[in-house]
Amino acid sequence: MLTMTFRRGDVVLVLFPDSNLRTAKRRPALVVQADELGTELSQTIVAMITSNMRRAGRHSRITVLASSESARRSGLSMDSVIMTGNLATVHYS
Secondary structure, eight states: OOOOOOOTTOEEEEEEEOTTSSOEEEEEEEEOSOTTOOOOOSEEEEEEEEOOGGGOOSTTEEEEOTTSHHHHHHTOOSOEEEEEEEEEEEEOO
């Protein structure tokens, strides 16, 4: 079993699948899966992060400004939007 040290709240770089499930784009994502579920699977659930600020402003989206402490801690260097309605399960590999 592959053990990773990702925890809920971490920002990770993943191949996030497009809606057609045939292609993917490397992008930052927020780990949203609860820690230590004990699933023994080498995967986790993440929310897409985009720098396209036109996607901000909806109740299900969280804006993170690059000047904020949250952005600095997570490594986000641009104003970003966390798309909580756009989730994916990604493998650690």
